[in-house]
Amino acid sequence: MKKERILPSSGPSLRQKLSWLATGLVVLILLAVNIGVYRGAIDFYFSGVLVIAWINVILAVSLNLINGFTGQFSLGHAGFMAVGAYVSGLLTIHLDWPFPIVLLAAALVSALLGFVIGLPTLRLRGDYLAIATLGFGEIVRVVLLNLDITGGPRGLGGIFPKTTFFSAELVAILTIIVIWNIIRSSHGRAFVAVREDEIAAEAMGIDTTLYKVLAFSIGAAFAGVAGGLFAHHQMFIDPRSFTFQRSIEILVMVVLGGLGSITGSIIAAVVLTILPEALRGMAEYRMIVYALLLIGLMLVRPQGLFGTKELGDFLGIARVRWIKARQPAAGVLKSHGGDGR
């Protein structure tokens, strides 16, 4: 009984402190990186890697909405990214619209495609959906390969380098906020309900088809924006940048971070972008490393690094463990149950 009273009173403040500490640390690192890029302390090459990291964060978080939160196994994310990249690249080259408008257009076209693809394929489940979306990604690539306006296999060059570290960062943070806020709303709970049990979700008054298509459209929109940032960073795009392998890379980030964990996706995306650069010598073995990572993870932590939890939730668990360690008497007082929930 006594323990029950100790926890709620001393707990929240400590948890808050830990949360503030973690948030402060993240902000501090971000600030340092930003100043470093701004002052030129971080070289051109590495700031380029960081741009890719932000783009991967957008891709991973948006794919997590589809695969992790809504439970629809999609392997077509590179396809949506490709559409966004080409649409934005062409708009910049031929019409020279302002960059934000171009990105918005990329999002809209990708979302529309996500919607159109979503309607028929979302009648499929599990493996079949995965195969259908894989097929979609390949179709996009082959179409881009054979159109005249996209330059076919020669690719599309001469896109002005409008993506900076700061614009990529801004868009990535906006993506995180938007998806985070959607997930923590009744709409977000509907996505999760679809993942957990479609029949029960329907019985609770949730239009499961609508939410599946919605997840696909929103995910596709952000993948399109990521594609736009990518195109204006590389200045040159060709269909080889958007192969099936690219979809797998994004998927690995999502699975590694935890299907259903936004912070997990962010961390995994950043780590998996920077790690290969750190190990440049063995960059050719990147896919082997990916495969080994996946296999290792399946064995040790099948739910991914964070599972469906967020970073903050772990601080809550840490709090309980810390209190238990600090108060040996708690174990004596404890009769049963009451493990600090």
Next chain:
Amino acid sequence: MSLLEIRDLTMQFGGLTAVDRFNLTLNEGDIVGLIGPNGAGKTTVFNCLTGMYAPTGGEILLSGHRIDGLHPYEITRLGMARTFQNIRLFKQLTVYDNIRIAFHNQSKYNLATAVFRLPQFAKEEREILEKTEELLEIFGLYEHRNEIASSLPYGEQRQLEIARALATNPQILLLDEPAAGMNPQETEELTSLIRWVKERFDLTIFLIEHDMRLVMRLCERLVVLDYGITIAEGTPEEIQNNPQVIEAYLGEEAL
């Protein structure tokens, strides 16, 4: 006008007629039981009513509007909620989230409101929170609110499923074998719970049950199905003494 009217409901799967011209009228405040041997088509009737199957014949009217052929989520929104024979909770989610999800239709804010966290969002989320806690307290599940649904004891999972169905704000509650797997004492508690919930939430209840004691004590009226055909309808006493019913349950020799 009756609340629910089922006229000649028929459900065929290929050559098999699972339900054959089923008729039933439910008035507000009724509590009616659907009984019959295994495979009689009871759950099929439920699945037709709630839109899980599109019936191959007949009409279903809820407050005078046809609902046969609608999607399950549309029927839930019109005020018919159900539980499942083999409990279908969101197993990996907390007790709390199981209930919160069911309030989906009572939140009216759109995606943009959620993204920008407009005042309407906070207001409706607070309402959902209060209603959820109220329901959890009513069902004695409040202490378990942060537990994963599948970790609850069986009886409490059944209760949670009923609580979740109530969160959708139904007029009619369909219970598919609510006492399945319960011991006599739990069944006893469930009987009083159902009776209490019916009064508290002003419900009309239609239930499938094999436990005859529960059915006889709870229901005002019973319908008996056998091989998809309605073989009897009446008060529990009438049903108990109906030779056709005894034959369906115990075989011809028992007579």
